[in-house]
Structure formats: structure tokens, C-alpha cells
């Protein structure tokens with residue numbers, strides 16, 4: 001019981017019971033620490049973000065081992081719960097069971113599965129192909145069976161809006177709830193009205209699980225604030241690639257400048273200082289620990305030389 005209450009999944013569920021939760025996407029542990037320091041109570045581990053950080057496009061190219069290894073590094077760097085983008089689950093329903101086991105072992109609060117075929121695409125791009133509703137439902141059932149912590153959150157994303165229209169998205173969402181999904185993520189809706197329509201249809205069907213909105217940039221979804229999504233009936237709002245885009249742009253501009261000018265002097269005000277970076281990394285704590293170890297070593301050494 002204690003374990004259940006303290007698990008990352010139960011912490012995320014408790015947050016969701018209380019309020020709408022905004023999840024910025026982390027693409028490495030440093031960004032995750034920044035997300036926590038900025039006061040966010042949960043974070044998202046974006047597949048697009050992890051892929052980009054490894055120099056790859058978001059086409060489902062990373063292996064389970066690579067994604068879980070990055071996700072574990074991220075989730076261990078913070079105390080807030082992390083929800084991981086597991087794309088299509090890394091294979092069949094059987095693979096999905098292993099994915100869940102590894103995500104739980106990595107300390108994640110939950111994971112998101114989507115109903116695309118491989119190679120999967122960013123939900124906001126054309127050319128998506130969906131697996132059958134029953135294949136996705138099998139994966140969700142397998143995910144629920146595999147979890148050891150009943151609070152580990154299984155989010156079902158449907159990419160149906162672009163392929164089968166809003167009615168298709170509603171139909172699939174209902175089947176995914178039936179299969180055991182804990183939250184629904186209708187991907188790439190194109191207007192506030194569509195978000196409202198989806199939420200109202202779920203309510204009408206008696207579906208009470210949290211709904212996820214993906215507020216990614218340069219996609220199909222218009223720019224709505226977390227508060228606006230909340231008013232439309234959404235409990236989790238993702239900003240999956242925003243921090244990466246901001247960081248990548250800043251680095252690009254800086255490097256062009258450095259190449260041109262040959263100095264970084266005029267850009268210092270845009271840089272995190274040494275002190276600020278060390279503060280994020282708790283440098284002092286490690287130094288203190290190192291001094292303590294040194295002291296222990298010296299004491300032991302004195303002891304033995306006394307004999």
C-alpha cells in the first residue's frame with residue numbers, strides 16, 4: 001500500500017485529481033532539472049525530443065533500450081513524475097509488455113502508446129498510417145497486464161483525426177478506454193471546437209479519464225494556453241518540443257555569431273553563468289561529499305598510523 005501511494009504513477013494521478021497539469025517536454029536530464037526548478041509539477045519525455053537530441057528524426061528509429069536509458073537518466077535527475085512517449089510500444093503487444101516493465105523499472109510515472117504503423121510520424125505531419133483498432137486495443141490490454149504498479153499511467157494516443165476524421169477518433173478512443181487506457185490523447189486536433197467536441201463526446205459516453213492536449217509548435221493545433229485547454233475539459237497539457245526548439249535556436253544563432261566574430265564576449269549576457277549552471281547541478285553538494293570522504297580517509301589513515 002505504501003509503495004503504491006509513493007510510486008511515480010500515484011504521484012502523477014494525485015496531481016491530476018487536484019488540477020490540470022502542464023508538462024513541458026524534456027530531452028535530457030539538464031532540461032528536466034530546469035523544468036522542475038521552474039516550478040512544474042510533472043514533465044513529459046518527448047520521443048521527438050529524444051530523437052532530435054540523438055541527431056535523428058522522429059520516425060520511431062530509437063530502440064527501446066536507447067529510449068528507456070535516456071528516460072531513466074531524465075527521471076532520476078528530478079523528483080517530479082515523468083510521463084514517457086513510448087511511440088508505438090516498440091513492437092507487438094508482447095513487446096509492449098516488456099516496454100512497460102522497463103519503464104516502471106526506470107522510475108517513470110506512465111507511458112503513452114499511439115495507434116500508428118511503423119515508420120510512425122510526428123502526429124502533425126501528413127502520411128500517417130494507423131494500425132487496426134483491435135491491434136491497438138491488444139497493445140493497451142498488454143500494457144495494463146504488464147504493469148506491477150496499478151497506478152502506472154497508460155495513455156492512449158489516437159492519430160485518427162487526420163486519417164479517419166473526428167468520428168474515427170471518438171470511436172477509437174472509446175475502444176481504447178474499453179481496453180483499459182487510463183487517459184486519452186486525441187492527436188493533432190485542428191481547432192478549439194474540435195477539442196471541445198472530443199471532450200463533450202467523451203463526457204456524453206460517460207468517459208471520465210483525463211484527456212491530454214498536445215500544444216506543440218508549427219503543427220495542426222492552434223496556439224491555446226494551458227488554461228484554455230483546461231476550460232475545454234483537458235487535464236494534461238503537453239509542450240513536448242518547446243524547450244528543445246528554444247535551446248536549438250539559441251545555440252544556432254550563437255554558433256553563427258562565433259564563426260563570424262571569433263569571440264563570445266558580446267553574448268555573455270545570454271549565457272547561463274558558471275555559478276548558475278553549477279547551482280542547477282548541485283555542484284556544492286558533490287564538493288561537500290567529496291570533502292567528507294577525504295576527511296574519513298584522513299581519519300582512517302591517522303588511526304592506522306597510530307597503531
Ligand SMILES: C[C@](O)(C(=O)O)[C@H](CC(=O)O)C(=O)O
Pocket residue numbers: 025045046047048049058085121122123124214216217219240241
Ligand atoms: C508528442 C510528440 O509525439 C513527441 O514526440 O513529443 C510529437 C511532437 C512534435 O513532433 O511536435 C507529435 O507527434 O506530436
